[in-house]
Amino acid sequence: MNDDLEARIRASFARQTIMETFGGELLEVGRGSVVIAAPIAPHLLQQAGSAHAAVAFGLGDSAAGYSALTTMPEGSDVVTVEMKINLLAPAVGSRLIATGRVLRAGRRIVTVQSEVEAEAADGSRKPVAVMLGTMVPVTA
Amino acid sequence: MNDDLEARIRASFARQTIMETFGGELLEVGRGSVVIAAPIAPHLLQQAGSAHAAVAFGLGDSAAGYSALTTMPEGSDVVTVEMKINLLAPAVGSRLIATGRVLRAGRRIVTVQSEVEAEAADGSRKPVAVMLGTMVPVTA
Amino acid sequence: MNDDLEARIRASFARQTIMETFGGELLEVGRGSVVIAAPIAPHLLQQAGSAHAAVAFGLGDSAAGYSALTTMPEGSDVVTVEMKINLLAPAVGSRLIATGRVLRAGRRIVTVQSEVEAEAADGSRKPVAVMLGTMVPVTA
Amino acid sequence: MNDDLEARIRASFARQTIMETFGGELLEVGRGSVVIAAPIAPHLLQQAGSAHAAVAFGLGDSAAGYSALTTMPEGSDVVTVEMKINLLAPAVGSRLIATGRVLRAGRRIVTVQSEVEAEAADGSRKPVAVMLGTMVPVTA
Numbered sequence: 158m159n160d161d162l163e164a165r166i167r168a169s170f171a172r173q174t175i176m177e178t179f180g181g182e183l184l185e186v187g188r189g190s191v192v193i194a195a196p197i198a199p200h201l202l203q204q205a206g207s208a209h210a211a212v213a214f215g216l217g218d219s220a221a222g223y224s225a226l227t228t229m230p231e232g233s234d235v236v237t238v239e240m241k242i243n244l245l246a247p248a249v250g251s252r253l254i255a256t257g258r259v260l261r262a263g264r265r266i267v268t269v270q271s272e273v274e275a276e277a278a279d280g281s282r283k284p285v286a287v288m289l290g291t292m293v294p295v296t297a
Numbered sequence: 298m299n300d301d302l303e304a305r306i307r308a309s310f311a312r313q314t315i316m317e318t319f320g321g322e323l324l325e326v327g328r329g330s331v332v333i334a335a336p337i338a339p340h341l342l343q344q345a346g347s348a349h350a351a352v353a354f355g356l357g358d359s360a361a362g363y364s365a366l367t368t369m370p371e372g373s374d375v376v377t378v379e380m381k382i383n384l385l386a387p388a389v390g391s392r393l394i395a396t397g398r399v400l401r402a403g404r405r406i407v408t409v410q411s412e413v414e415a416e417a418a419d420g421s422r423k424p425v426a427v428m429l430g431t432m433v434p435v436t437a
Numbered sequence: 438m439n440d441d442l443e444a445r446i447r448a449s450f451a452r453q454t455i456m457e458t459f460g461g462e463l464l465e466v467g468r469g470s471v472v473i474a475a476p477i478a479p480h481l482l483q484q485a486g487s488a489h490a491a492v493a494f495g496l497g498d499s500a501a502g503y504s505a506l507t508t509m510p511e512g513s514d515v516v517t518v519e520m521k522i523n524l525l526a527p528a529v530g531s532r533l534i535a536t537g538r539v540l541r542a543g544r545r546i547v548t549v550q551s552e553v554e555a556e557a558a559d560g561s562r563k564p565v566a567v568m569l570g571t572m573v574p575v576t577a
Numbered sequence: 578m579n580d581d582l583e584a585r586i587r588a589s590f591a592r593q594t595i596m597e598t599f600g601g602e603l604l605e606v607g608r609g610s611v612v613i614a615a616p617i618a619p620h621l622l623q624q625a626g627s628a629h630a631a632v633a634f635g636l637g638d639s640a641a642g643y644s645a646l647t648t649m650p651e652g653s654d655v656v657t658v659e660m661k662i663n664l665l666a667p668a669v670g671s672r673l674i675a676t677g678r679v680l681r682a683g684r685r686i687v688t689v690q691s692e693v694e695a696e697a698a699d700g701s702r703k704p705v706a707v708m709l710g711t712m713v714p715v716t717a
Contacts, residue, residue, distance in 0.1 A: 175349040209315040211355025241381035245681045261665040289709040385541045401525040429569045455629040489595040491635025521661035
């Protein structure tokens with residue numbers, strides 16, 4: 158992992174104001190894999206008291222997008238073309254942890270997936286969502 | 298549209314704390330169709346300055362979910378099984394308006410779509426996302 | 438609709454040998470919209486006797502792809518990046534009719550949808566699937 | 578893996594006439610995982626000469642569906658609610674091999690994925706598609 162690439166991703170992440178709103182934290186940046194976590198906080202819930210699907214989606218989308226960016230030429234930014242999320246269980250617990258990974262890095266199209274887990278207070282994790290999507294490079 | 302059903306949906310919407318975070322407003326509740334809007338606000342952006350995809354997703358998911366709920370038996374709550382979003386244009390402008398609609402209401406499975414538009418300051422609208430997903434009833 | 442464009446699409450369709458296997462017929466070619474039909478035939482079924490989802494998928498994918506091609510520069514071919522299908526009802530009856538449409542034609546990315554209907558012997562139709570996907574141009 | 582369950586899946590597979598049309602073969606049946614292969618045959622191609630996406634879709638959908646069925650109560654049949662496919666590379670080579678797996682087996686909803694690989698004449702394999710979908714049990 159190039160230090161400069163990680164620095165550029167951290168700078169981009171810092172510009173995503175929604176990540177501050179979500180309490181998002183960039184846990185890991187590796188080539189083709191990025192991990193983002195955020196607390197399951199009282200201002201992010203749906204009607205039954207678990208985190209709204211938009212939170213898992215947002216963390217997973219950003220994790221997948223930055224994982225794609227690690228495979229793109231310098232000077233690129235990344236845009237989500239489409240993303241699908243299948244929800245596996247209610248997002249309850251202490252925090253959500255989204256791991257984005259590149260499945261195939263083409264020159265024009267990067268196929269990505271994310272797995273989102275809910276971490277309990279005791280540190281145990283369970284899957285809450287899986288995502289499959291498409292990212293493209295754009296000129297930054 | 299049954300007044301009681303609309304009241305139940307408004308009460309459920311009010312419990313979605315993320316909608317307060319997003320500035321979400323329930324504009325219309327009709328049988329099989331629900332409209333939710335939210336300002337494109339400074340705390341909801343991605344790195345390039347448009348609204349993060351999680352916002353369009355969240356508004357569209359809730360609009361679609363509540364549209365599904367209008368077709369479900371009294372006493373039901375609604376859960377998203379899966380949702381796909383295709384992004385058409387950057388989410389820039391004054392606010393996002395998400396219209397959720399029921400495509401097919403089965404007893405166990407409700408298929409839904411959402412269209413998300415960005416409204417400019419002059420009131421003109423352009424499509425920013427389309428969504429296609431699956432909702433199921435659960436006991437409230 | 439340019440005659441030459443329609444001729445090119447009909448020639449491309451004729452090279453899709455699976456369409457002969459499916460009994461597929463190109464019913465309409467318009468700018469941004471293409472219709473393909475095929476009989477629900479005994480060699481195309483799933484275990485319960487309706488047409489296998491692969492048939493609706495294949496017709497809808499080709500209809501959507503050719504609708505995208507009508508918006509691309511001359512000399513392009515079209516490739517499916519991804520496609521999602523939501524199944525609404527069993528594909529039973531006389532034939533399937535898939536209508537592909539362009540939702541947004543970008544230079545690099547074309548977002549498409551398809552609706553697949555089953556036609557009964559009396560000519561009545563009911564929706565069996567909706568699809569939402571992404572097409573890209575490639576050099577032919 | 579219960580012998581009776583495998584026998585029931587093999588009997589169901591044999592009723593899928595499209596699998597005979599595709600030349601499909603049930604390679605493996607395990608609890609939560611099913612593998613189906615089919616030759617890339619001259620009657621299954623798209624306009625550029627690779628297997629049409631409907632073939633990868635059909636194999637992956639059936640593999641995923643039967644993997645879901647292995648987790649369902651006796652007497653169930655399985656229905657696809659929705660399925661998304663992301664295409665990674667042209668489906669060229671000797672045959673396609675689709676591996677379906679259960680990601681989460683709920684009582685009402687089973688979330689599945691499939692990976693489809695193209696096998697070359699020398700036995701080497703490369704990924705051509707990934708799929709993510711939803712299956713439900715129905716009374717057989």
